[in-house]
Amino acid sequence: MQVLAVDIGTTRLKAGRLDLEGRLHRLAVRAIPLIQDGTGRAEHDPEAVWEQFVAAAREAAEGGAPAVRWLVLSTYQLGLLPVDGEGRPLMGLMTLLDTRPRETFPGLLARMDPQDLYRRTGCPPVFQYPLAKLEWLRARRPEIFRAARWFLGLKDFLLLRLIGRPVTEPSLATATQLMNVHTLRWDPEALALVDLSAERLPEVVPPEARLGPLRPEAAAALGLGAAVEVIAGVYDGGAVGLGLGALVPGVGAMNLGTTAMIRVAADRPLLDGSPRMRLQTYYLAQGRWFPGAALSNAGLVLRWLQDVLGRRDAAPEALAEAEPTDLLFLPFLAGERYPGISHQASGVLFGLQAYHGPGHLVRAAMEGVAFGMRLILEALRENGLAPLRLRAGGGGARSALWMRILASVLGVPVEVPEVPEPALLGGVQVVRLALGMEDAMASLPPTPFRRYEPVSEWVPVYAHRFAAFQALLADLEAAFRRHGFGTQPLSG
Structure with a gap:
């Protein structure tokens, strides 16, 4: 029995087929293009990441797909992607390198008590967190902010494609500046800063959560058996x-x-x-x-x-x-x-x-x-x-x-x-x-x-x-x- 483990950083995606003793049997690596311009934009095309994910997963599973029983993901933190009710992206995924939220961060900073927010969320007042990205969207792309059914990170988006429902896990959620580290629940006061309800964020499950089998269409795309079980995983670091x-x-x-x-x-x-x-x-x-x-x-x-x-x-x-x-x-x-x-x-x-x-x-x-x-x-x-x-x-x-x-x-x-x-x-x-x-x-x-x-x-x-x-x-x-x-x- 083997594991298909996939790790996605800012510029590279790695997929490996390993056994439960940690021995690596096959590795596939793909580059992920970063879309940047003079505005401070630094995005990933979520569809392009999905395509690279599928290609790398298929390559890593080649020659041993029947032995794969579990799929586990790790991805970078601090990303933000608005999607509609069907899970379709409404724009590119804002990565941790996106500097556009600096434009609106001073106004957000003026409305918060930084020390109090830090004590609750464990996240200092810097513009890279999804909280600041949400403020930028609300101010600069209000039509997207209003149209979004969910705001997801990269792994949340991939899990939605794999199992059919939006979920996240606390190693990612505690890096949003939206989660209370003492309760491991979405923090109402942080959400209120950007007029957001918890219903527009994914369900939080433990990293070791067994999320069920792949959706049939996802299993077919990845070349894996329909009984392969998805494990929530942790962030890349x-x-x-x-x-x-x-x-x-x-x-x-x-x-x-x-x-x-x-x-x-x-x-x-x-x-x-x-x-x-x-x-x-x-x-x-x-x-x-x-x-x-x-x-x-x-x-x-x-x-x-x-x-x-x-x-x-x-x-x-x-x-x-x-x-x-x-x-x-x-x-x-x-x-x-x-x-x-x-x-x-x-x-x-x-x-x-x-x-x-x-x-x-x-x-x-x-x-x-x-x-x-x-x-x-x-x-x-x-x-x-x-x-x-x-x-x-x-x-x-x-x-x-x-x-x-x-x-x-x-x-x-x-x-x-x-x-x-x-x-x-x-x-x-x-x-x-x-x-x-x-x-x-x-x-x-x-x-x-x-x-x-x-x-x-x-x-x-x-x-x-x-x-x-x-x-x-x-x-x-x-x-x-x-x-x-x-x-x-x-x-x-």
């Missing part, structure tokens, strides 16, 4: 955390993909004890929570640089300088959701001199992301969650140079598992949990790691550069507000 063994005491999970995160498992929804609201707390599974924070800008910054330099054919590691650079890169190309950074932030290169070349730019980008990750780790430490080591997943974890930079900036060893896709392994663990297997949440299978220790010569250099990074960030706060980069559309 949660699946990575489970696959990395992040529930082990003293271990934190780090994902380094298009975006990035650091999180540590906890037995309650831990909030930041300071007024800065730096931590988000999302549900994971089986009564466990996943407090931490994320950056909107990670791998996307390196891809942008590769395009600018005309070197998409070369790995960033091959382009970067071998030693730390004196150039500071604030890598906030898509704004930033980390609450210690202004929601109007943009990318900044500071200290640029005539002797700097492409290698310095690439190295500075890697270092800038690492400095942002250190902000997160220090917030966790200040709130009693101090991991002794980090386990890393995502495409960025394939770069030995970036792992050494991160270990040196963060001051802890970084371990990279010798598994191709930890998120798919995490999906298998959720299936095991749904089946009531006693060791469901244990790390499967025992996996060797490549371990990266902090580079002793780099540690003091980066301590100094991180202080400069923080000072520059503080100095630019007023400039970001004054110039309002990204808050007004260029057209449309």
